[in-house]
Amino acid sequence: MKIDIHDVTLRDGNHALRHSLQASQVSEYCKIANDSVAEVIEVGHGNGLGASSYLVGKSSALDYDLLSAARESLTHRKLGVHIIPGFATFRRDVSVALDIGIDLYRVASHVTEADVCAPHIEKLADRQVIVHGVLMMSHMAELTQLAAEARKLVGYGAVGVIIMDSAGTYRPETVSQRVQVLRDALPEKIMIGFHAHNNLGFGLANAVAAARAGADILDGSSAGLGAGAGNVHLELLGAWLNQEGEIRSSDFEKFMQMAEYVEATFTDYLPKISSQSVRSGLAGAFSGYSPQVKMASLAHSIPAQDIWSEVARRKLVAGQESVIWEIAQDLANL
DSSP states (O other), X not given: OOOEEEXXXXXXXXXXXXXXXXXXXXXXXXXXXXXXXXXXEEESOTTOTTOOBTTTBOOSSOHHHHHHHXXXXXXXXXXXXXXXXXXXXXXXXXXXXXXXXXXXXXXXEETTOGGXXXXXXXXXXXXXXXXXXXEESGGXXXXXXXXXXXXXXXXHTOSEEEEXXXXXXXXXXXXXXXXXXXXXXXXXXXXXXXXXXXXXXXXXXXXXXXXXXTOSEEEEBGGGOSSTTOBOBHHHHHHHHHHTTSSOHHHHHHHHHHHHHHXXXXXXXXXXXXXXXXXXXXHTOOGGGHHHHHHHHHHHTOOHHHHHHXXXXXXXOTTOHHHHHHHHHXXXXX
């Protein structure tokens, strides 16, 4: 079992930090991660390149500064970026990443909208860089559609497909089924990855299930730092891989050092399974909505559960944060 670990601490973790990550922190973390067995270190705004905005969160640092700091510190590990077309434009954002020398580009869309990834993936593939396609909120597609959307990404030129449990709503048996569907639908050479969230407490179990079903890539973050209840803890993945004989004890110890840095540096932002994250997981709603739902609930004296239920009914996806406030106002006027 050969598993590539992709470390999303400095990207998904930026959600938990309310996008306040600084270049100096990126540099310090990457110096530790550089000697780890994580294949890729992903860096940037929580919603990826070009996403800094008042709608989804204004970043404290420029993409260029964060990525440059990471590039300087990473001499042994690959540097990755997350790209959501619409937030990121090719000329303004992706071209800057190309100039910096990013190693892996993960182009993402809502699970039923792979078509929007076509221009970015095709242009990147033409430049002969490594590009993966990402299907976010992957629970919102039936199995046949999931396979069809994944095939589209490969057709555009992606050499890997990642499915994200953006709402933290999966159980291990569901993950196994979906990874197997992709394994059957895609050419053997295409890498398949899984990105877990821990809203219902299944993060590690889901990641293990993905690996045993044939996934090649597992995402994780140190101390679980990420949106909602966080990602699967990288150090837990390391412990499992060590017990399975897949990595050495010294490699596991490096994951522990990375976690200790995060725990000491971002003490007040460490994720936990809260009532809000459980509600979002059960509703199948985007993990990152928790702060907005909580604020809207308090502002309009509306039970958070009512807002989560309506968010789920309307099938909101990342980037529609403003609709949460509309929902709260509508419920208050009933």
